[in-house]
Amino acid sequence: xxxxxxxxxxxxxxxxxxxxxxxxxxxxxxxxxxxxxxxxxxxxxxxxxxxxxxxxxxxxxxxxxxxxxxxxxxxxxxxxxxxxxxxxxxxxxxxxxxxxxxxxxxxxxxxxxxxxxxxxxxxxxxxxxxxxxxxxxxxxxxxxxxxxxxxxxxxxxxxxxxxxxxxxxxxxxxxxxxxxxxxxxxxxxxxxxxxxxxxxxxxxxxxxxxxxxxxxxxxxxxxxxxxxxxxxxxxxxxxxxxxxxxxxxxxxxxxxxxxxxxxxxxxxxxxxxxxxxxxxxxxxxxxxxxxxx
Amino acid sequence: xxxxxxxxxxxxxxxxxxxxxxxxxxxxxxxxxxxxxxxxxxxxxxxxxxxxxxxxxxxxxxxxxxxxxxxxxxxxxxxxxxxxxxxxxxxxxxxxxxxxxxxxxxxxxxxxxxxxxxxxxxxxxxxxxxxxxxxxxxxxxxxxxxxxxxxxxxxxxxxxxxxxxxxxxxxxxxxxxxxxxxxxxxxxxxxxxxxxxxxxxxxxxxxxxxxxxxxxxxxxxxxxxxxxxxxxxxxxxxxxxxxxxxxxxxxxxxxxxxxxxxxxxxxxxxxxxxxxxxxxxxxxxxxxxxxxxxxxxxxxxxxxxxxxxxxxxxxxxxxxxxxxxxxxxxxxxxxxxxxxxxxxxxxxxxxxxxxxxxxxxxxxxxxxxxxxxxxxxxxx
Numbered sequence: 001x002x003x004x005x006x007x008x009x010x011x012x013x014x015x016x017x018x019x020x021x022x023x024x025x026x027x028x029x030x031x032x033x034x035x036x037x038x039x040x041x042x043x044x045x046x047x048x049x050x051x052x053x054x055x056x057x058x059x060x061x062x063x064x065x066x067x068x069x070x071x072x073x074x075x076x077x078x079x080x081x082x083x084x085x086x087x088x089x090x091x092x093x094x095x096x097x098x099x100x101x102x103x104x105x106x107x108x109x110x111x112x113x114x115x116x117x118x119x120x121x122x123x124x125x126x127x128x129x130x131x132x133x134x135x136x137x138x139x140x141x142x143x144x145x146x147x148x149x150x151x152x153x154x155x156x157x158x159x160x161x162x163x164x165x166x167x168x169x170x171x172x173x174x175x176x177x178x179x180x181x182x183x184x185x186x187x188x189x190x191x192x193x194x195x196x197x198x199x200x201x202x203x204x205x206x207x208x209x210x211x212x213x214x215x216x217x218x219x220x221x222x223x224x225x226x227x228x229x230x231x232x233x234x235x236x237x238x239x240x241x242x243x244x245x246x247x248x249x250x251x252x253x254x255x256x257x258x259x260x261x262x263x264x265x266x267x268x269x270x271x272x273x274x275x276x277x278x279x280x281x282x283x284x285x286x287x288x289x290x291x292x293x
Numbered sequence: 294x295x296x297x298x299x300x301x302x303x304x305x306x307x308x309x310x311x312x313x314x315x316x317x318x319x320x321x322x323x324x325x326x327x328x329x330x331x332x333x334x335x336x337x338x339x340x341x342x343x344x345x346x347x348x349x350x351x352x353x354x355x356x357x358x359x360x361x362x363x364x365x366x367x368x369x370x371x372x373x374x375x376x377x378x379x380x381x382x383x384x385x386x387x388x389x390x391x392x393x394x395x396x397x398x399x400x401x402x403x404x405x406x407x408x409x410x411x412x413x414x415x416x417x418x419x420x421x422x423x424x425x426x427x428x429x430x431x432x433x434x435x436x437x438x439x440x441x442x443x444x445x446x447x448x449x450x451x452x453x454x455x456x457x458x459x460x461x462x463x464x465x466x467x468x469x470x471x472x473x474x475x476x477x478x479x480x481x482x483x484x485x486x487x488x489x490x491x492x493x494x495x496x497x498x499x500x501x502x503x504x505x506x507x508x509x510x511x512x513x514x515x516x517x518x519x520x521x522x523x524x525x526x527x528x529x530x531x532x533x534x535x536x537x538x539x540x541x542x543x544x545x546x547x548x549x550x551x552x553x554x555x556x557x558x559x560x561x562x563x564x565x566x567x568x569x570x571x572x573x574x575x576x577x578x579x580x581x582x583x584x585x586x587x588x589x590x591x592x593x594x595x596x597x598x599x600x601x602x603x604x605x606x607x608x609x610x611x612x613x614x615x616x617x618x619x620x621x622x623x624x625x626x627x628x629x630x631x632x633x634x635x636x637x638x639x640x641x642x643x644x645x646x647x648x649x650x651x652x653x654x655x656x657x658x659x660x661x662x663x664x665x666x667x668x669x670x671x672x673x
Contacts, residue, residue, distance in 0.1 A: 190364055191397035193385050195411035195462065205410075209401050 020269075027262035030056050039258050059263035069247065069264060073271065076244040079233070080226035083165040084173075087222045088215065090166065091173035095214075096207075098174070099181035110178070113171050125164055125235050132160050132236070161237035165226055172221035180214025181207070213282065220279045224272050244268055305529075306339035307515065313376070315340040315498050316361065316466060321370035322522075323356050330356040332522035333370070338466075343492055343499040345509040348519030349545070354502045357519070358468050361500060362391045375465055385414075390464040394471040396455035398443040404454050405430070405439040411462040429457040432491060449480045456488070460495060467492075469501045473508055485511050506546045510534070518542050534594075540671045543592040550598070550638045552591045556581075564670055565609070566591060572634040576609040578665035590671050595641040597667035600628060600659045611662035614638070616655055628653070630661055 029039035044052045063069045098109045116124060131137050132154040139151040154160050184207060192202035230245030237243075244264065251261035306312040314337035323331040331353040338344045346354040359365045361372055363384030372379045374388060390411070398407050408429055412422045430436050433453040443451055452475070459467055472488065473481045489512060492499050503509050509516050510530040517527045518541075526533060526542045537543035540551065554568030554575060566575040566589060575591045605611050617637065618629035621644075628640045638661055653659060 185395065185397065187393050187395055187397040188399060190384075191391070191393055191399075192410070193383075194362060194364075194389075194391045195458070196385050196414035197410075198385055201414075206399060 023262045023265050026258050027059055027266045028056050029259045029262075030054070030058070031257050031259050033256075037258070038256050056259070059259045060267070062260060063263055063267060068242075069244075069267075072242045072244045072247045073267070075242045076227050076229075077271075079161070079165070079243065080223045080229075083162060083169065083226050084219050084223045086162065086166045087170050087173040088219060091170055091177060091218060092215075094170075095174045095177035095181055098178050099184070110175075113174050116171065121168065122231065124168065125232055128160070128164050128167065128236060129155060132163070155236065156238045158237065158241065161233050161241060164232040164236040165229060168232060169222040169226060172225075173218035176217035176221060177211065177214040180211050180217075184210060216279055216282055220275060224276065227272060228268060305514075306342070307337070312339060314338060314373075315342075315375055316500070317373040318357075318361075319371045319373070321357070321360060321367045321372060323353070323360060323365060324368040329522050331360070331367075334519075334522070334524050335370075336517060336524060336527065338498060338500060340498055341496055342514045343489065343501060343512050345501045345503055345513035345516045346519055347503055347506060347509040347516050347545075349504055352519040353522035354504075354519045355470060356522075358391075358470060358500065358502045361466070362389055362468055363387050388465040389468060390459040390462055390466075391468040392455050392459045392470065392472055394474055396443075396451050396475075398451060398454055398458070400443055403440050403442055404435060404446070407443070407454055408458045408461050411458065415462070425461055429461045432460075432494070433457045448475055448477075449484065452476060452484065456491070460491070460497065463495075464497060466498045466500060469499060471503055471505075472501060474503075474505070481508070488512065510546075518545060520545075536669060537592060537671055540590050540592070540673055543590075543669065543671055548595050548639055548641075549592045550595065552593070552636075553588060554591060555587055556589060563665075566670070570632075570634055570636045571612050572632060573612055574609040575668060576607075576665050577668045577670055581670045590673075591668045592671050593663055593668045595627070595639045596625075598638070598640045598661055598663045600630070600640050600642055600653060600661060602653075602657075602659060605660055605662040607662065607665075610665060610668065611660055613658060613660055616653060616657050616659060619653075619655065630659065632661065 025042050026039050029042055032038050032040055040054060040056075042054060044054070046052045094113075098106060098113070101109055129136075133139070134151040134153065134155070136155070138154065139148075142148045142152065143150075188206050188210075189199075189202050192206050193199060197205065228245045228248075229243065230249055233241045233243045233246060234249075248261055248264050248268075251257050251264060255261075316336075316338040318334055318336040318338075321331060321334050322329055334353075334357060346357060348354045356365060360367050361374075361379075363379065363382065367380075379387060399410065402410065405426055408426045409422050412425060417425075426439075427436075430439055433456055435450060435453055435457065438446060438450060443454065446454065452472070456472075473484055476484060485508065499512075501509070501512055503512075513530055515527060515529055516533050518525045518533060520541050526538050528536070533542060533546055537546065537549075543549045544551065552566075552568040552570045552575060554566040554570070556564060557567050557574070558565035559581060561580045563579070564577045564581050566577070568575050568591065577591065581589070599605075600616075612632045612634070614630040614632040616628055617631050618627075620627040623644070625641050625643045628642065629637055630640060631637050640661060
């Protein structure tokens, strides 16, 4: 690392390649339980004569062999998928309403969507802890009204985790959907209705297919970070919630098994790069089609 | 051009008192707050007509069209189509289709799917949809473009897709919002005749909205001129051009010279007007039924005026002036003549002779005059 490189440090940080290369390198190393750094070097001069390359695929094989990692991956994908679906179900009507709202209201409504970003993300998750706890606001209201006699356990359940993820990522669904729906030509719906189509069917056959690129963009923006989400499951979810982000954390900080943790990170990256590439290709096609329009 | 002749031969149902109107618009108003976009309009359109609603922007013509389509509900009054009251009928159940100004083609569907869309809503069997779409594609000559998407078509082709899509449902009435507005001039002329041809073949009643008087003149069987939400005059293109009933209509359709004046004599067979703008008297060879006002206007079309060096024999309908501008148009020339009163009049003269040695030229003093039958007296 002391060697002079051709690109400046600033540029490398900007590209984000350096951290990636380091993680990739560690993922091929062997664990060293004692010493610092806690992994074996990849390249080493032996007897000041030979350059020894130790390329260890064992970490990746271990990921496949131990069902913990596969389960964590699958459960993360499930949580992310379910959260994305809920974000879509809640976000689409909201984006649609904002896009169709009077121009005077539109910016105010958009501001309300973005407003939560002005406070710390962590603070907002903590706020949900306060709301969902046994002595939290929701339970107090439920008991005061008399719907339940005992507090409902919500905190540290999957329910709370989903609430937290959907709440946190909803703006990422709404904004791309809004920017898509806002461009729609309303006369297309009039034309559909004029041709004998009832309003809701017109929505299904015109608006919905034309907003597919917005749906995909929003879903990607929710799905990708949700897969690796660590803080929300940790704070709101149950102790048994198995998320890949959490496994990653545990490997790094509790087990100090950096090579395995790095392998998990790289595997996660590969898992996410595929949908991103599909998304990119779709966007390119869209851009091409609209350019010819 | 055969279609034009055919149209001349056809009877004029609006002159037949026993004919039932196909679209009856009965005292329809549309108010947005205090503002009346359409103000108590009553209008009858007959079967097989091409009726043009002509007016400037904000005249209420598009609002009226949208009320017939069902996109806007009238604040007052009723609309009947083929005898049925449309008040409670939603747009998707009306026997009316619309061709939108922007065409509003569905960008994610092919030409074929666009045209089939309306038929699918009716739940027709697949093979019937296929035949009707194919027939329609043949009528608008787009067979080889059936699989294309709208963005792969030219403006003229898109216009034809929009027409096909709105006609394939065989509506009783087709509403067209500025149908030629987005086309260039060459294509417009061609499309105009094609539109008339298709209308005659299918026998659908057309209601066309346009701000372009030329378009209205060539397409329409009758024109309804709109201004400030009201219909100011309804008539054949000929009626509207030759017998405008108000100053607005005379000035809106074609070019016209207006002379303000006061009535000196008002007899059943003629009117004599003293016009300071002309600097002389105007004699109009027909009676004026509504000339109770003190001030009236005489409208004279540029092509109905003559320019001569010699003094005309008649003592009225004439003035001297100086030629200020000449625009050579090939078949005719436009002269702008400043009269001694200061008013500038526009005169169009056909270029009959090829080599006119002593052609009228700039800054020449000439007489402007017209026949007593050429002027029309209009009021405000």
